[in-house]
Amino acid sequence: MQGKKYIMGLFKDEDQVVSTLAALKESAYNFQRVHSPIPSHKIMAALELKKSRVGWFTLAGGILGLISGFALAIFCAIQWNLIVSGKPIISLIPFFIVGFEFTILFAVFGNVIGLLTQTKLPDYKGIAYYDPRCSGEHFGVLAACDPNQQEGLKDFFQQNGGEVKVFE
Amino acid sequence: MAPKETQTEKPRKSAVSWIFFILVIIGLAAFIYGIMSPHPEKAWQAYLINFLLWSAIAQGAVLFSAVMHMTKARWSGPLSALSESFAAFFPLSFVLFLLLFLGRSHIFPWLHEDLHGKEVWLNIPFLFTRDCIGLLILYAIGFAYLYNALQLRSGANKAQGAFQQMIYKGWLRNNRRLETVKKKMTVWAGLYILAYTLVLSLIGYDLVMSMDPHWISTLFGGYTFVKAFYVGLGALIILAAIIQIRKGKDSGLEPSHFHDIGKLFFAFCLLWADFFYVQLTVIWYGNIPEETHYVIERTVMIPWNTLAWTIFVICFIIPFVILLNKKVKSAPLFMVILCSAIIIGFWFEHLLLLAPVLSHDAQSLPVSVTDGLISVGFLGLMVIAVSFFLKHFPEISKTAEGGSSA
Numbered sequence: 348m349q350g351k352k353y354i355m356g357l358f359k360d361e362d363q364v365v366s367t368l369a370a371l372k373e374s375a376y377n378f379q380r381v382h383s384p385i386p387s388h389k390i391m392a393a394l395e396l397k398k399s400r401v402g403w404f405t406l407a408g409g410i411l412g413l414i415s416g417f418a419l420a421i422f423c424a425i426q427w428n429l430i431v432s433g434k435p436i437i438s439l440i441p442f443f444i445v446g447f448e449f450t451i452l453f454a455v456f457g458n459v460i461g462l463l464t465q466t467k468l469p470d471y472k473g474i475a476y477y478d479p480r481c482s483g484e485h486f487g488v489l490a491a492c493d494p495n496q497q498e499g500l501k502d503f504f505q506q507n508g509g510e511v512k513v514f515e
Numbered sequence: 516m517a518p519k520e521t522q523t524e525k526p527r528k529s530a531v532s533w534i535f536f537i538l539v540i541i542g543l544a545a546f547i548y549g550i551m552s553p554h555p556e557k558a559w560q561a562y563l564i565n566f567l568l569w570s571a572i573a574q575g576a577v578l579f580s581a582v583m584h585m586t587k588a589r590w591s592g593p594l595s596a597l598s599e600s601f602a603a604f605f606p607l608s609f610v611l612f613l614l615l616f617l618g619r620s621h622i623f624p625w626l627h628e629d630l631h632g633k634e635v636w637l638n639i640p641f642l643f644t645r646d647c648i649g650l651l652i653l654y655a656i657g658f659a660y661l662y663n664a665l666q667l668r669s670g671a672n673k674a675q676g677a678f679q680q681m682i683y684k685g686w687l688r689n690n691r692r693l694e695t696v697k698k699k700m701t702v703w704a705g706l707y708i709l710a711y712t713l714v715l716s717l718i719g720y721d722l723v724m725s726m727d728p729h730w731i732s733t734l735f736g737g738y739t740f741v742k743a744f745y746v747g748l749g750a751l752i753i754l755a756a757i758i759q760i761r762k763g764k765d766s767g768l769e770p771s772h773f774h775d776i777g778k779l780f781f782a783f784c785l786l787w788a789d790f791f792y793v794q795l796t797v798i799w800y801g802n803i804p805e806e807t808h809y810v811i812e813r814t815v816m817i818p819w820n821t822l823a824w825t826i827f828v829i830c831f832i833i834p835f836v837i838l839l840n841k842k843v844k845s846a847p848l849f850m851v852i853l854c855s856a857i858i859i860g861f862w863f864e865h866l867l868l869l870a871p872v873l874s875h876d877a878q879s880l881p882v883s884v885t886d887g888l889i890s891v892g893f894l895g896l897m898v899i900a901v902s903f904f905l906k907h908f909p910e911i912s913k914t915a916e917g918g919s920s921a
Binding site: 360432433434440441443444 | 792795796800802839876
């Protein structure tokens with residue numbers, strides 16, 4: 348990665364970004380990422396991202412929570428062995444409430460953990476190769492290439508209708 | 516474009532509608548055979564189950580449109596227009612209810628019981644009067660809502676046929692203003708939602724809970740209308756999926772629509788199970804014999820216990836696990852299978868609620884071929900009603916996009 352040159356194309360138009368992304372996939376340059384000031388379905392579709400794995404964390408958390416909830420309720424009940432109004436010590440019908448609540452709680456925990464690990468947060472260093480215009484009115488497409496291809500990548504972005512920013 | 520459309524549709528449609536017409540006749544024949552047999556109460560039991568189930572489907576599906584309008588939801592797209600087509604079953608449902616009067620001596624086991632003061636509420640004249648008025652109010656409000664909703668969706672179109680003329684006249688009376696129509700829709704939708712909860716509670720109490728006159732559960736009304744919305748959504752998904760499979764992209768139904776309504780369906784799967792559980796918990800804690808005998812008879816005693824668990828698995832466990840998946844929700848064909856299984860599950864759920872009282876010394880499940888044939892007849896009635904509506908308002912699935920986003 349040391350020898351690579353990072354170049355960003357800045358576009359004002361969403362559709363230009365989409366066509367650039369399609370062309371970039373065909374080319375030899377390494378596509379890095381897109382910065383967008385707004386959420387865009389078109390760009391999301393053009394990126395063809397893999398399905399997020401956060402859902403699996405949520406599911407695992409939920410299943411773990413259901414088991415933990417029942418386990419906690421049963422564990423507490425057998426510590427005292429108190430018979431209340433003739434009900435069995437381990438009675439699953441009311442314990443289901445604890446199980447249900449824990450399912451939701453742990454699913455939320457799983458979801459947050461999944462979110463943090465999958466997006467590699469917290470990030471103290473900040474984003475490398477970023478242009479503040481991407482928080483304004485520009486879409487930024489970041490690509491990397493070998494130093495000798497630098498001019499070619501610049502031309503590529505300009506041909507697709509964008510401004511170019513080269514990162515040193 | 517419209518004449519071409521009807522030309523290509525006609526031959527296929529008439530062949531299909533003949534099949535369902537024959538199904539109705541089969542159902543009717545089976546029912547008549549049933550009431551002539553030495554056990555007419557069996558046929559009336561199947562009739563009552565089917566009346567409750569198919570009316571619930573129609574009422575629940577129309578509720579979808581009303582709820583979508585009240586919440587200003589845009590995600591439903593053409594679905595909300597499609598759901599209105601189930602209103603065509605309302606008149607049939609009302610007539611079917613009136614016919615119940617003929618079987619009164621077979622479907623009300625409390626007729627010859629000592630009711631200990633409850634006879635003030637549970638007597639034939641009062642029961643039929645109040646349920647009749649309730650259903651009339653519900654269906655009248657439903658049609659008033661539909662009258663305005665159709666103006667919104669197709670009022671500006673060229674009117675063909677008597678029904679469309681009527682809608683067009685209403686549209687003119689509202690001075691062709693969308694705002695006026697929408698305001699009226701909001702009022703009727705609100706009233707429909709209110710009437711839906713009240714009338715379905717009443718039907719639940721009168722025709723299902725009162726079968727065991729000494730058992731009470733205050734939540735039974737809520738349980739009834741949540742269940743009705745759940746099956747209504749299931750039927751709506753089936754209708755939308757069939758239209759999507761037959762017409763493809765022309766239907767205006769995207770995978771995202773199926774995904775979204777699948778999520779709502781999933782939510783009501785959970786809510787139905789929740790209402791069941793909430794009832795169960797209270798009965799379990801109280802442990803009063805008058806309340807527990809109802810649950811024990813159905814979940815512990817033979818032959819009902821296996822049926823109870825099967826229903827729970829089909830209507831809750833299986834949909835819960837399957838509907839977690841996004842891809843399944845957006846696959847129309849698979850959803851048809853799943854929703855059909857759930858609706859059949861609810862047929863048996865009605866059987867579970869009614870049959871232990873109506874045929875209380877049963878050694879095995881009181882289900883016969885006649886029951887199946889009668890149910891098939893009701894299915895035929897529902898399909899004919901819905902396709903009648905879609906034939907008279909063929910554009911609802913097309914203009915719905917504009918109507919809902921306007």
